[in-house]
Amino acid sequence: xxxxxxxxxxxxxxxxxxxxxxxxxxxxxxxxxxxxxxxxxxxxxxxxxxxxxxxxxxxxxxxxxxxxxxxxxxxxxxxxxxxxxxxxxxxxxxxxxxxxxxxxxxxxxxxxxxxxxxxxxxxxxxxxxxxxxxxxxxxxxxxxxxxxxxxxxxxxxxxxxxxxxxxxxxxxxxxxxxxxxxxxxxxxxxxxxxxxxxxxxxxxxxxxxxxxxxxxxxxxxxxxxxxxxxxxxxxxxxxxxxxxxxxxxxxxxxxxxxxxxxxxxxxxxxxxxxxxxxxxxxxxxxxxxxxxxxxxxxxxxxxxxxxxxxxxxxxxxxxxxxxxxxxxxxxxxxxxxxxxxxxxxxxxxxxxxxxxxxxxxxxxxxxxxxxxxxxxxxxxxxxxxxxxxxxxxxxxxxxxxxxxxxxxxxxxxxxxxxxxxxxxxxxxxxxxxxxxxxxxxxxxxxxxxxxxxxxxxxxxx
Amino acid sequence: xxxxxxxxxxxxxxxxxxxxxxxxxxxxxxxxxxxxxxxxxxxxxxxxxxxxxxxxxxxxxxxxxxxxxxxxxxxxxxxxxxxxxxxxxxxxxxxxxxxxxxxxxxxxxxxxxxxxxxxxxxxxxxxxxxxxxxxxxxxxxxxxxxxxxxxxxxxxxxxxxxxxxxxxxxxxxxxxxxxxxxxxxxxxxxxxxxxxxxxxxxxxxxxxxxxxxxxxxxxxxxxxxxxxxxxxxxxxxxxxxxxxxxxxxxxxxxxxxxxxxxxxxxxxxxxxxxxxxxxxxxxxxxxxxxxxxxxxxxxxxxxxxxxxxxxxxxxxxxxxxxxxxxxxxxxx
Numbered sequence: 001x002x003x004x005x006x007x008x009x010x011x012x013x014x015x016x017x018x019x020x021x022x023x024x025x026x027x028x029x030x031x032x033x034x035x036x037x038x039x040x041x042x043x044x045x046x047x048x049x050x051x052x053x054x055x056x057x058x059x060x061x062x063x064x065x066x067x068x069x070x071x072x073x074x075x076x077x078x079x080x081x082x083x084x085x086x087x088x089x090x091x092x093x094x095x096x097x098x099x100x101x102x103x104x105x106x107x108x109x110x111x112x113x114x115x116x117x118x119x120x121x122x123x124x125x126x127x128x129x130x131x132x133x134x135x136x137x138x139x140x141x142x143x144x145x146x147x148x149x150x151x152x153x154x155x156x157x158x159x160x161x162x163x164x165x166x167x168x169x170x171x172x173x174x175x176x177x178x179x180x181x182x183x184x185x186x187x188x189x190x191x192x193x194x195x196x197x198x199x200x201x202x203x204x205x206x207x208x209x210x211x212x213x214x215x216x217x218x219x220x221x222x223x224x225x226x227x228x229x230x231x232x233x234x235x236x237x238x239x240x241x242x243x244x245x246x247x248x249x250x251x252x253x254x255x256x257x258x259x260x261x262x263x264x265x266x267x268x269x270x271x272x273x274x275x276x277x278x279x280x281x282x283x284x285x286x287x288x289x290x291x292x293x294x295x296x297x298x299x300x301x302x303x304x305x306x307x308x309x310x311x312x313x314x315x316x317x318x319x320x321x322x323x324x325x326x327x328x329x330x331x332x333x334x335x336x337x338x339x340x341x342x343x344x345x346x347x348x349x350x351x352x353x354x355x356x357x358x359x360x361x362x363x364x365x366x367x368x369x370x371x372x373x374x375x376x377x378x379x380x381x382x383x384x385x386x387x388x389x390x391x392x393x394x395x396x397x398x399x400x401x402x403x404x405x406x407x408x409x410x411x412x413x414x415x416x417x418x419x420x421x422x423x424x425x426x427x428x429x430x431x432x433x434x435x436x437x438x439x440x441x442x443x444x445x446x447x448x449x450x451x452x453x454x455x456x457x458x459x460x461x
Numbered sequence: 462x463x464x465x466x467x468x469x470x471x472x473x474x475x476x477x478x479x480x481x482x483x484x485x486x487x488x489x490x491x492x493x494x495x496x497x498x499x500x501x502x503x504x505x506x507x508x509x510x511x512x513x514x515x516x517x518x519x520x521x522x523x524x525x526x527x528x529x530x531x532x533x534x535x536x537x538x539x540x541x542x543x544x545x546x547x548x549x550x551x552x553x554x555x556x557x558x559x560x561x562x563x564x565x566x567x568x569x570x571x572x573x574x575x576x577x578x579x580x581x582x583x584x585x586x587x588x589x590x591x592x593x594x595x596x597x598x599x600x601x602x603x604x605x606x607x608x609x610x611x612x613x614x615x616x617x618x619x620x621x622x623x624x625x626x627x628x629x630x631x632x633x634x635x636x637x638x639x640x641x642x643x644x645x646x647x648x649x650x651x652x653x654x655x656x657x658x659x660x661x662x663x664x665x666x667x668x669x670x671x672x673x674x675x676x677x678x679x680x681x682x683x684x685x686x687x688x689x690x691x692x693x694x695x696x697x698x699x700x701x702x703x704x705x706x707x708x709x710x711x712x713x714x715x716x717x718x719x720x721x722x723x724x725x726x727x728x729x730x731x732x733x734x735x736x737x738x739x740x741x742x743x744x745x746x747x748x749x750x751x752x753x754x755x756x757x758x759x760x761x762x763x764x765x766x767x768x769x770x771x772x773x774x775x776x777x778x779x780x781x782x783x784x785x786x787x788x789x790x791x792x793x
Contacts, residue, residue: 070514071554077528078524082539092533102525105768112778115510115515116779166754417547428554438566
């Protein structure tokens, strides 16, 4: 039990645990916010009550998720100060500022308009309400943008240098739009939308399986399926671009993700390991199942492209291998399964099987959707594990090492807070599941009418 | 005035906004432990449902601004106050769950208690953190020279007790504004009781500072006892506002008690702030020594300073949308 005496390791475990828990909630609210804007837009345009009721049902799920997202997110900002003091003191000029921008621009906006969106139906008119929904959506996306700015900067710190132990920004735009940002943000934003599509699809699918409110949920299911048609393949494409980009900016990460030890010689391709078990001491894989040339193809889009191996990097600069290797494969596996489920759905839809009368017969299809919902969460977490573990042993890549960035705390203090987080997050998760389940069992209110000010004017004549 | 000074006062403004706004909704939580009637509690909680979140967000902003403008403070003070800072986080979670999940359940009584005790815990954490910083944290550069339990001392505990009276005082003023009938009458009574206790605590606190020479930096007399004239003057104005608060409660006015609370808090802040300035973490860390480089502060001032009016505007709009008396059972 040596690790219980290691404050650095405990701080890392605590940050990993709290982030992994937190990341379960914002992606769904970011995606659902977009869906809510679409639903309210359709409601205002068509005045079809079905859209209004859809909005009310899905905004209820939004509220439950938002609550846990906020409650679990505040500890993250504070941990930079409590557990990662030297890191904060060194890079806070820029890094802290970005978090400040997030709070000021995005989070405050979202908090202020959220309650108008949820509880303001009787108090504001249709236009103002729609505006509030758009603001919530805009703010949620902006939040994601600033958080990714901060995180991408940790991956590819740019726009300045360290002077007298403090990071000084010389080029602001270069620091905000660090090389990692465009693809990382696109990848994450798509992940939010894709996860939402599959969660909405899964929830709807389960209702259809139960035979409850089939018409209502077939409608949202089709929305989800249509979104998946665009999102799932697009995500694969962006993921591939992202992989190539990381090959250029963080070659050690790619080598770790692929457990790739020796740089391939010019004129030969690097093999891709389907499965491997690395032995970092001996600098080789104990065993591996490999396909020739594929790694070169994936990273450079050239069968003989050069992919630097782990041995090119000093031992102390190499990331861990097992975790990124397997988390990456899990993420890609889920992504591929999503494309398959999406294609299957479209096939059945075109075959006329997704009607209120016949939908209930496609049990296997809806069950697959139900499985893809937890799968999407797994994929998001695995993506972040790959990204963050692959960044080690650096906090800000090439700038400040993890072992130099943590506060001088006793293992007892960190152990106590870590135990506290374990208990609190277990409770939180239990409550979340309980209340989410309750909302889902209750289902939508199919007789609900909007307040008078929001009802369509009766036709004249 | 240097840029670091400007940020010092922006920080003070944010802290005032946070303590005042989150103060009254935390106070509503504390009063939920005093009021035993569940339907009445529902109304009390409904008065803050639409705004508590934005109120709490001032803390997130405060954290971000402190992190960006004074990274050295952020990276050292929070680590030195690890245990109470952690306690604050758990307390915020508890309070948040209490208020967010209460409407989802069939057992509101239990969740009102969670909200209430969570609010008490947040308030105590506020007091301990604020008190620990105000009583002074010895630093040698980045190295904290104090112990991990320095916050467990009479002064921080006294600050915590003061806040436990002050927040319900604000909450009472808020409830007078937002409710009517019996509940409003009860709120007036709470306002007088907690208000009196808060003023008594404040006087006690000042007496303690005047007698304890090691706290002289708080009142413009570093290293010695007694009080500076400027401090006494501002504090008298603060107490005057408290007197106006009691009068407004007695006259049955609905808006003014809350206004006087805000003004009273502002003068308390000014009294301490003007005497402490330019110290950001007494006894030795000044705003200038802990600030980010000037060009960073300038960019931040343009961005956040430029946005502050917008943020204040839509916060005000939010209060306007949810204005008027709380209507029991309104959720749509």
